[in-house]
Amino acid sequence: MLLTARGSARNPYLLLVLSVFDALATDCGIRLQLIQEANPIAKALYESNIVLFYGYKTLLPLLLLFLLRYAPERPIVRFGTALAAALYAVVAIYHVVWIAFAAAAP
Numbered sequence: 001m002l003l004t005a006r007g008s009a010r011n012p013y014l015l016l017v018l019s020v021f022d023a024l025a026t027d028c029g030i031r032l033q034l035i036q037e038a039n040p041i042a043k044a045l046y047e048s049n050i051v052l053f054y055g056y057k058t059l060l061p062l063l064l065l066f067l068l069r070y071a072p073e074r075p076i077v078r079f080g081t082a083l084a085a086a087l088y089a090v091v092a093i094y095h096v097v098w099i100a101f102a103a104a105a106p
Helices: 005-010 013-031 040-048 050-070 075-104
Strands: none
Touching (some): 040 050
16 A cells, blocks of 8 residues: 555544554563564653553654644645655555564474
8 A cells, every 4th residue: 555645644543553553562462472563762662651652653644633623734744644654554564564474484
């Protein structure tokens, strides 16, 4: 799926859904000892307070959705939202792949 600034404006909540999926998949992977959090800030938050971890993981998408609502005509806001959605989509694919490999492992 190609994500464009126009496409992300039509479905801005895709970004939030992808970021929540990222947080949930990361949390499950860490709990099952399948992965480690690579981001040092997220890792520190995860180890100190899971609520802060989830807040951190969803903060950027929420900020972009806020900006998209109040400044939708700004190209940088639309581009930033589309770029973030594309990056989260790549991360979601990565998570699905390692989940599939973990499920297939004996």
